[in-house]
Amino acid sequence: xxxxxxxxxxxxxxxxxxxxxxxxxxxxxxxxxxxxxxxxxxxxxxxxxxxxxxxxxxxxxxxxxxxxxxxxxxxxxxxxxxxxxxxxxxxxxxxxxxxxxxxxxxxxxxxxxxxxxxxxxxxxxxxxxxxxxxxxxxxxxxxx
Amino acid sequence: xxxxxxxxxxxxxxxxxxxxxxxxxxxxxxxxxxxxxxxxxxxxxxxxxxxxxxxxxxxxxxxxxxxxxxxxxxxxxxxxxxxxxxxxxxxxxxxxxxxxxxxxxxxxxxxxxxxxxxxxxxxxxxxxxxxxxxxxxxxxxxxxx
Numbered sequence: 001x002x003x004x005x006x007x008x009x010x011x012x013x014x015x016x017x018x019x020x021x022x023x024x025x026x027x028x029x030x031x032x033x034x035x036x037x038x039x040x041x042x043x044x045x046x047x048x049x050x051x052x053x054x055x056x057x058x059x060x061x062x063x064x065x066x067x068x069x070x071x072x073x074x075x076x077x078x079x080x081x082x083x084x085x086x087x088x089x090x091x092x093x094x095x096x097x098x099x100x101x102x103x104x105x106x107x108x109x110x111x112x113x114x115x116x117x118x119x120x121x122x123x124x125x126x127x128x129x130x131x132x133x134x135x136x137x138x139x140x141x142x143x144x
Numbered sequence: 145x146x147x148x149x150x151x152x153x154x155x156x157x158x159x160x161x162x163x164x165x166x167x168x169x170x171x172x173x174x175x176x177x178x179x180x181x182x183x184x185x186x187x188x189x190x191x192x193x194x195x196x197x198x199x200x201x202x203x204x205x206x207x208x209x210x211x212x213x214x215x216x217x218x219x220x221x222x223x224x225x226x227x228x229x230x231x232x233x234x235x236x237x238x239x240x241x242x243x244x245x246x247x248x249x250x251x252x253x254x255x256x257x258x259x260x261x262x263x264x265x266x267x268x269x270x271x272x273x274x275x276x277x278x279x280x281x282x283x284x285x286x287x288x289x
Contacts, residue, residue, distance in 0.1 A: 001178060001179065001182055002180070002181055002182060003181075003182055003183075003184060004174065004181035004182055004183045007171075007174060007181075007183045007185075008183055008184065008185055009165060009185045010185060010188055012163055012164060012165060012185075013164050013165060013185040013186060013187075013188040013189045013192070014188045014189075014191070014192045015163055015164070015192070016160045016161065016162070016163035016164020016165065016166065016189055016192070017160070017164055017188060017189035017190065017191060017192020017193040017195075017196075018160075018192045018193070018195075018196050019156055019157075019159055019160030019163060019164075020156075020157055020160035020161065020164070020189065020192070020193040021192060021193035021194065021195065021196025021197045022156060022160075022196055023153045023154075023156040023157035023160060024153075024157070024193070024197050024200075025196060025197050025200035025201070026149070026152075026153050026156070027149075027150070027153040028197075028200060028201060028204045028210070028216070028218075029200055029203070029204060029210060029211050030146070030149045030153075030210055030211050030212050030214075031146055031149055031150055031153070031210060031212065031214055032204070032209070032210035032212075032214040032215055032216040032217055033214075033217055034217070034218060034219065035153065035157065037245075037246040037247045037250060038246050038271075041246060041250070041267070041268070041271060042271060042275070045268070045271060045272055045275055046275070053147065054146055054147055054150040055150070057147050057150040057151040057154065058150040058151065058153055058154035058157075059154060059250050060151060060154065061150070061151040061152060061153065061154020061155035061156075061157070061158060062154040062155070062157055062158035062161075062247065062250045062251045062254075063158065063250055063251060063253045063254040064151075064154075064155055064158070064254055065154075065155055065157075065158025065159045065161070065162055065251050065254060066158070066162065066167075066251060066252075066254040066255040066256075067254050068155065068159070069159065069162055075162075075255065076162050076163070076165070076167075076168065077168055077170075077171075078167065078168050078169070078252070078255055078257065079168060079169065079170035080169050080170070080242075080243075080257065080259040081169060081170055081173055081242075081243060082241065082242055084259070084262050086241055086242065087241075087242050087259055087262045087263045087266065088262060088263075088266045089238070089241060089266075090238040090239075090241035090242030090244065090263065090266070091238065091242070091244075091249075091262070091263040091264065091265070091266025091267040091269070091270060092238070092266045092267075092269060092270040092273070093234050093235065093237050093238025093241065093270065094235055094238035094239060094242075094244070094245065094246065094249070094263075094266075094267050094270065095238075095266060095267035095268060095269060095270020095271040095272075095273070095274070096231075096234060096270035096271065096273055096274050097231045097232065097233070097234030097235030097236070097237070097238060097270070098231065098235045098245075098246055098271070099231065099270070099271050099274035099275070100227050100230060100231030100234065100274055101227060101228050101229070101230070101231025101232035101233075101234070101235055102227070102228060102231065103232075104235060104245050104246045104247070105239075105245040105246070105247060106157075106245075106246070106247050108232070109190060110190065110193045110194060110197060111197065111201070112219075113190075113194050114193075114194050114197035114198050114200075114201040115201045115205070115218065115219075117219065117222070118222060118224065119219075119221060119222060119223070119224060119228060122224050122228060122229065122232075123228055123229075123231075123232040124232075126228075126229050126232035126233045126236060127232045127233070127235045127236035127239060128236065129233070129236060130232070130233045130234070130235065130236015130237045130239065130240060131176040131236040131237075131239040131240040132176055132178050132236075132240070133236075133237075133240065134176070134236065134237045134239070134240025134241055135173055135176040135177045135178075135180075135240045136177075136178070136179060138240070138241070139177055139180055140179060140180065
């Protein structure tokens with residue numbers, strides 16, 4: 001294992017993490033809800049879902065963040081990797097997998113681990129393992 | 145008030161994704177590349193977020209109503225089943241292919257890159273595919289009973 005110190009950004013990573021932590025904390029303390037993005041998107045596909053509008057507003061707030069940001073600062077680096085078919089397959093897997101596994105990085109990873117939920121721990125270990133393995137195969141076996 | 149709060153929480157969450165680098169697919173993939181030139185930054189995002197949220201969630205567990213009077217709705221399941229494991233593994237594979245998880249997928253919609261729309265459309269299709277299979281299974285179970 002070689003650590004890429006030149007791209008290591010502990011300050012902004014920790015600050016961003018704290019912002020995410022404050023956001024999910026405020027959401028549970030004020031709105032009484034777990035900030036799980038998978039569930040919020042799922043609610044938009046279900047006309048009868050409980051709290052649908054509140055969840056939609058959370059999602060709109062998330063999508064508004066880059067717009068607000070670009071008013072004040074230059075946008076942070078955003079670089080995509082992979083062709084559009086790769087993005088398409090990735091999106092399908094993420095969309096299906098997060099529903100089948102009842103959550104993603106926010107619901108299981110941040111909120112679930114903060115609640116000390118054993119289900120969330122297992123889910124987090126599984127999607128981390130899936131991510132590590134996939135990048136390993138793509139970059140070091142296939143070399144692409 | 146609840147709606148305004150939901151929007152503001154989303155805005156802060158999305159801003160956190162941008163500041164932390166989690167909304168940058170290349171940075172996520174560098175974090176997932178354990179055996180390459182590994183960028184451990186994103187571990188600190190999780191550490192920071194969980195470090196902040198531990199106490200508020202502990203408080204929330206002990207209350208029935210939120211500070212604004214809304215019911216506190218926390219997941220109650222504790223069982224570890226096949227869908228949890230297989231679904232999370234599939235999600236991880238998709239995450240490793242593109243470096244985007246659902247939160248950043250939403251925030252990136254506001255950043256104007258075409259890739260964001262392709263990914264999000266596919267994510268919706270995958271989510272809808274699950275919805276479709278689940279409804280069909282529920283209908284089949286109803287017929288059998």
